[in-house]
Amino acid sequence: MGHKIGVADTTFARVDMAQVVKKAIDDSLELVEVERYAVPGIKDLPVAAKKLLQEYQCDIVLALGMPGDKPIDKTCAHEASQGLIQAQLMTNKHIIEVFIYLDEARTDSELKEIVQNRVYYHTTNALALLKGKEELSDRVGKGIRQGKGDVGGVE
Amino acid sequence: MGHKIGVADTTFARVDMAQVVKKAIDDSLELVEVERYAVPGIKDLPVAAKKLLQEYQCDIVLALGMPGDKPIDKTCAHEASQGLIQAQLMTNKHIIEVFIYLDEARTDSELKEIVQNRVYYHTTNALALLKGKEELSDRVGKGIRQGKGDVGGVE
Amino acid sequence: MGHKIGVADTTFARVDMAQVVKKAIDDSLELVEVERYAVPGIKDLPVAAKKLLQEYQCDIVLALGMPGDKPIDKTCAHEASQGLIQAQLMTNKHIIEVFIYLDEARTDSELKEIVQNRVYYHTTNALALLKGKEELSDRVGKGIRQGKGDVGGVE
Amino acid sequence: MGHKIGVADTTFARVDMAQVVKKAIDDSLELVEVERYAVPGIKDLPVAAKKLLQEYQCDIVLALGMPGDKPIDKTCAHEASQGLIQAQLMTNKHIIEVFIYLDEARTDSELKEIVQNRVYYHTTNALALLKGKEELSDRVGKGIRQGKGDVGGVE
């Protein structure tokens, strides 16, 4: 039987990030089931992700969020990240955090571009982790980035 | 049988936030029971919320707080938020944090307005989450805000 | 049988804060037993408070501390606060944190005054919480402060 | 039978702090056994301390460390402190954190002096805590410092 990917996202975000997850999964031709969870903001993501793993039998979760551009938003994102790491340690399963900060982009179209790139490639990462802990081994140390261009490795 | 919503609030807050919860529930015409818990300050909210979930059989909790405007108050709010996330991970239930910072408003009437808006719409969010994990799905990625106007989504 | 209040304090503090707890309890005419625990500094308070709750059968704990005025002292207080919240979540009991920062006062007599006020009213809060989770309900949203004058509520 | 004190220290530190622990114990004429654990840096101390308490039957642990003077070193110390508090809450035993920051002293001899004073008096504190939770009671509220002169109490 195939794997199940949980996708948790927020009404706070300004872009429908889950659509990009769907496209990346379709493109991969992998047979994975998607289970969705919608919450108000990023601080609601940790428990949603943990519930997807424990109550909805997901094998991995993508936690999609778009923190605002004020200092308080950075603090919220920090708290959410700590919670997402804690949830992983409590379940021994991966939760891939996919956050795009509203101040990473200057225009709406740049924002959409970063979203499409980062969400797409982190979905690819999640699919790879489902195959095994060494699936990403040949990409290690290559300075790979999601959302903007890769930095590259040092030979 | 109907659901039970826990409402935890503080003597530190300058506005009776729980009244707005009551109004939002009344307006919704949902049959939900309310269980209240009053504590001195926001750092007392995490354990109060956890007790509402575990000892008073609440299905979800609204944690209402109004942090002050000094740096130490921001630190307190940060610690409270971390505790609220931890409490959710320990119970696998949602606690919706509804904090209004005293320095978000310049006047008392502006403060009341933000309170009424944010508490009202977060109560609506809590009622939605009680109905299921995809109840908020059609609002995802729309840049929705509580307390002030929505930012809107990016098409 | 009466309740038991734990009182944890530090040799680092510059004022005997536990004396004020004693006075507040005496004034209340409540029959509560006091169990004391003395530690070097505020970072030793979380485990002391947890032991009072779990090994000495206290129903609630007052954690008394007086952080210094240097940046490192703020960090210590932050860590202690996080630990106190965690201890509450592990025991489902309240620990009322009563910290007075050395830089809140300009003179020794002002320091003593803040201590007397804040410790006194937080002891009152602890006594109220022992009576039940809604005992403080009629004081909610009133902008109540401990240590200095109340801010007041917004009508 | 006597007590057992765990002593965890680091290769990162610039002074042999455990020697001072030994001297303080000798001077005390107490019969306590010492169990040692050596780790690379302060971030390795939390698990070492927890293992001393749980796998080597120590009754209390002294966690000795000497954080560097760069911002990243402060962050490391903060993380280590959080871990030490967590380890205490998981074991219900005390871990006395004895950190000396490299930038507390201007010269090597001043550094040694602070080490000797702080480690010595914190060992004394640990020995007191082994005797009971009220052993330090008569020193409470006296503004006692380890490492530099006491600040004193406010009458």
Added chain:
Amino acid sequence: MGHKIGVADTTFARVDMAQVVKKAIDDSLELVEVERYAVPGIKDLPVAAKKLLQEYQCDIVLALGMPGDKPIDKTCAHEASQGLIQAQLMTNKHIIEVFIYLDEARTDSELKEIVQNRVYYHTTNALALLKGKEELSDRVGKGIRQGKGDVGGVE
């Protein structure tokens, strides 16, 4: 039977850090098995390290990461470090964090040099910890650094 060392690293890193681990183990002539785990970024390391300890029977883990040079990268590294400490406390086993910040070096060749030095000597530390808790005792208090020259001890 020999020990098993877990090695977790990231596709984000710009240098193949695991190669240096391999060289250090080869040079040591110790018979240890290596179990690898590749993840996207440093925030994925805590759960990977915990899984190596709990599901792949590793005795110790090296968590290799290379945080970026922006403020958000520092925050990520902080969160990862907290998670790594938590994972150790949950398993009672060591995870040696080996992070090289991209802004520690001005050139690619300097970066490689720091990586080779720090990863090499932390692998040596891990091998020492596998032999016992006092194996590093004679190096304590010597101001030992990994990545750049030692600072030295104070006599």
